[in-house]
Amino acid sequence: MTINWQQLFAERTARMQASDIREILKVIAQPDIISLAGGLPAPELFPVDHFRRAFEWVWETNGQAALQYSITEGYPPLRQFLAARMARTFGIRTTAEEILITNGSQQGLDLLGKIFLDPGDKVALERPSYLGAIQAFDQYQAEYAIVPMDEDGMQTEALEELLQRETRVKLIYAVPNFQNPSGRTMSLERRQHLVRLSAKFGVPVVEDDPYGELRYEGEPLPSLKSLDTAGSVIYLGTFSKILAPGFRLGWVVASGAAYEQLVLAKQPTDLQTATASQMAFYEVCKDGFVDQHVERIKEVYGERRLTMLRAMQTYFPEGVRWSNAQGGLFFWVMLPEHIDARELLVDAIKEKVAFVAGQAFHADGSGRNTMRLNFSNATPEKLEEAIKRLGRTIERRVGVTNVVRG
Amino acid sequence: MTINWQQLFAERTARMQASDIREILKVIAQPDIISLAGGLPAPELFPVDHFRRAFEWVWETNGQAALQYSITEGYPPLRQFLAARMARTFGIRTTAEEILITNGSQQGLDLLGKIFLDPGDKVALERPSYLGAIQAFDQYQAEYAIVPMDEDGMQTEALEELLQRETRVKLIYAVPNFQNPSGRTMSLERRQHLVRLSAKFGVPVVEDDPYGELRYEGEPLPSLKSLDTAGSVIYLGTFSKILAPGFRLGWVVASGAAYEQLVLAKQPTDLQTATASQMAFYEVCKDGFVDQHVERIKEVYGERRLTMLRAMQTYFPEGVRWSNAQGGLFFWVMLPEHIDARELLVDAIKEKVAFVAGQAFHADGSGRNTMRLNFSNATPEKLEEAIKRLGRTIERRVGVTNVVRG
Structure with missing residues (x-):
């Protein structure tokens, strides 16, 4: 008998799809493509020498312990450092x-889905929201309660109505700073309102904050967790964007x-995260x-952001709009209504430019x-060239569509 | 409103309990305890200098790529190496x-549970079986179909009856070499039978093989995967016992x-496993x-195994039996029927000895x-002392129980 794998798979696998982003990372492995697709940090900024010295110190002082099993919670000095730094920074x-x-x-995100979500339970999500979060919750057969956004972030009035109406909302998922993908930042009033709603309705907020420190303009706003008095905010932090993503090190703060x-x-x-790392x-x-x-990162990315912003102003045709991303890694672009960004992507890849x-x-x-455009990974020269090509591609598609419609 | 966490948790959390093993790792952090509890490798054998040089090479040759995101499947040269080595070794x-x-x-194990198990689906398990596997499958609300073992491993005749009777068996989980916890090895005939049953009933076998290379006596037997012609065996390998567990590096072979x-x-x-590691x-x-x-590991562990075996022969009272572990990390001890090993453990910890x-x-x-006794982690001197104390503790409890019953 041949194994009939499809028949053996659990129901939840129907919701596990190849990610557009991970798949596009394969396409863009071609070296002549300028990629605005990933959320990849600039590798030339990675502090390779610091990691070299740090590992040297690990082998010198802690070699055996670094290679042995350790506690699930994580390395205590790192957790103490993070607690002190989050107090100072956020x-x-x-x-x-x-x-x-x-x-x-x-x-x-996976662990939060695992502990909170039965099939059919709902997660309140911003529209648009981070793809990785949707995929994590999809694994647990979540449903979604969609909350619209504007330039001040999640519309918390709409969330309030939704929480009054919906009974199965287990989590509210938010990226308050320079959201992926929209680049938007939630206003102070909305932050306060969101934390109040969480306490009032007894529904935890997951504050996902990979970009909070990467602000290039304007004043920092308090994190949701710092406004939390009921203990209902679960904070997710990561080293991926401020040091390096390849080690996969992040943290959850929960009570x-x-x-x-x-x-x-x-x-x-998985028992624990790697001890030596x-x-x-x-x-x-x-x-x-x-x-x-x-x-240092803010200086470099801030310049790249400005380069992309000016290039969009110069090369994008009328009718194309974008978010005011004061930080983070992305601009969010709204094309004329009749343009399908997936079709545009096919054209763009022919022009050796990729986006999501x-x-x-x-x-x-x-x-x-x-469409989402990343400005952290490519150099300013490449970013300008990419936007120029993308502008041409959009113009052509606007033309084609007009002809077809005409 | 205070958050009522218990009410928010998913049903599957009812099955997530603190592991006896992970919890006992905390108790035995006291330095004067001799622990036979964990499955911890001997840290003095960790090749710290080799890791030092390997990381130095990573920073020299691949620093930026080592710190960047990479593909989910894993680092291609490592996967090529593993394919070639498994061909040669197994x-x-x-x-x-x-x-x-x-x-x-x-x-x-977690990913296999995730893709195969809907609540109520069954996993066929040896009795006893690896705790970490039970815990991984518990998360997906699995039920178990228990297959008895003897000194030749899983009784595959019993498995066959069970597969005829049970309709919801999605996986057969087996540790054919020096099983954790029983130390037993599945005979060649049983291996062949198991692979035939898997193909016949269309139910995949998960072959978990952390100890396959650590044989101190007797001749190696073919892995289930090497006998697999239907592509129905999924093989799990790990570096934890042959190099070091702290980096958390393992692999799955599946078709x-x-x-x-x-x-x-x-x-x-989690997107991917750490690139630099x-x-x-x-x-x-x-x-x-x-x-x-x-x-080198086999030499050291082989000696420790012999030390423990001789000490058990010397110090354990009559009526105590143990498995013939030809490899791996554990002896499996059967106490007289009326002794509860959890109660014995309380006594043993007072004598500064721990086990599971x-x-x-x-x-x-x-x-x-x-009870399960580990012989890889402590030195021969400590192992002998631990078995001596444990022998005394068992004798006392045999006495106490006899008095109570008398």
């Missing part, structure tokens, strides 16, 4: 005992039973290097005419 | 394209749709070091009078 009052080290924020349940869920998932990150961070490094079509970020299937 | 015919790098075998679905499940789980393991392994290192009571390894709650 005004978050927490302790090492509330921090769980994860394999990137993506594992944090009480939520923390304990996350630890109980990580044990059977946690030690090395602690060593890289502990003497203030990460703060200097964030300044926006529909994948919409759990309700809308957003056909949107 | 007669497994596979290619890099069938290998997925995971965060230890534990993540392989066709099963492989593709595992990759699709890993993406939303995969590169460093490749560098440590590529010139044959791992083969020499396995010989066997009941946790029985998905059906049996095995009260069994």
Whole structure:
């Protein structure tokens, strides 16, 4: 008998699809393509020498322990460092005992789905929202309650109506700073309102904050977790965008039973995150290097953002609009209504430019005419060239569509 | 409103319990305890200098790529190396394209649960079976179909009856070599029968093989995967016991749709396993070091195993029996029927000796009078002392129980 795999697979696999983003990473492996597709940091900024010295220190001082099994919660000095740094940087009052080290924020999302979501349970999501979060929750057969956004972020009035109406909302998922994909930032009033709603309705907020430190314009706003008095905000942090993503190191901040349940869920998932990597990150961070490094990243990405902004103003035809991304890694572009960004992508790849079509970020299937452009990975020269080519491609498609319609 | 976490948690969390093993790792952090509890390798054997040089090579040659995002499947040279080595060591015919790098075998188990198990689906398990596997499948609300063992491993005749009777068996889970916890090895005839049954009934076998190379006596037997002609065996390998567990590096070998679905499940789980770690393991392994290192481990663990065996013969009272573990890390001890190993453990900890009571390894709650003793982690002197104390403790409890019963 041949194995009939499809018949054996669990129902949840019907919701596991190849990610547009991961798949496009394969296409863009061709070296002559300029990619605005991934959320990839600039590799030339990675502090390779600091990691070299940090690992040297690990082998010198802690070699055997670094290679042995360790506790699920994570390396205590790293968790203590993170608690102190979050207090200083984001005004978050927490302790090492509330921090769980994860394999990137993506594992944090997976574990949250695992502990909160039965099939049919709902997650309140911004429209658009982070694809990786939708995919993590999809695994647990979640349904979505979609909350519209505007330039001030999630429309919390709409969330309030939704929470009054919907009974199965288990989580509210938000990226308040320079959201992926929209680049938008939630206003202070909306932040306060969101935290109040969470406490009032007894529904936890997942604050996913990979970009919070990468602000190039304007003033920082308090994190949701720093406004949280009911203990209902679960904060996800990551080293991926401020140091390096390849080690997959992130953390979750949660209180009480939520923390304990996350630890109980990580044990059977993979026991623990790599010991030596946690030690090395602690060593890289502990003497203030990460703060200097964030300044360096902001300088470089800030310039790239400006380059892309000016190029869009110069080369994009009328009728194309974009978000005011004051930080983060992305501009969010709204094409004329009749343009399908997936079709545009096919044209763009012929012009050796790649981006991500926006529909994948919409759990309700809308957003056909949107696209996400990354400005952190390519050099300013390449960014300008890419936007120039993309402008031409959009113009041609506007033309084609007009002819077909005419 | 205070958050009522218990009310928000998914149903599957009812099955997530603190692991006896992980919890006991905390108790035994006291330095004067001799622990036979964990499955911890001997840290003095960790090739710290090889990792030092391997990471140095990573930073020299591949620094930026090592810190960047990479593909979900894993670092191609490492997967090619593993395919070639499995062919040489285990007669497994596979290619890099069938290998997925995971965060230890534990993540392989989690992903298998995720893609195969709907609530109420069954996994056929040996009695006793590996606790980490039971916990991984528990997360997906699996039920178990229990297959008895004897000194030749899983009783495949009983499995056959069970597969005829049960309709919802999605996986057969087996540890054919030096099983954790029983130390037993499946005979060749049983291996052949098991692979035939898997093909006949269309039910995949998960072959979990962390100890296959650690044989101290007798002749190696072919792995299930090497006997597999229907593509129905999914093989789990790990570096945890032959190099070091702290980096959490393992791999899954699977064919066709099963492989593709595992990759699709890993993406939303944590995107990928750490890039730099995969590169460093490749560098440590590529010139044959791992083969020499396995010989060294076998020498040391073989001596510890003999020490423990002789000490048990000397110090354990009559009526105590143990398995003939020809390899691996554990002896499995059957106490007189009326002794509860959990109660014995309380006494033993007072004598500064720890082990794992066997009941946790029985998905059906049996095995009260069994315990698992690890011989890889402590030195021969400590092992002998621990068995001496444990012998005294057992004798006292035999006495107490006799008095109570008398």
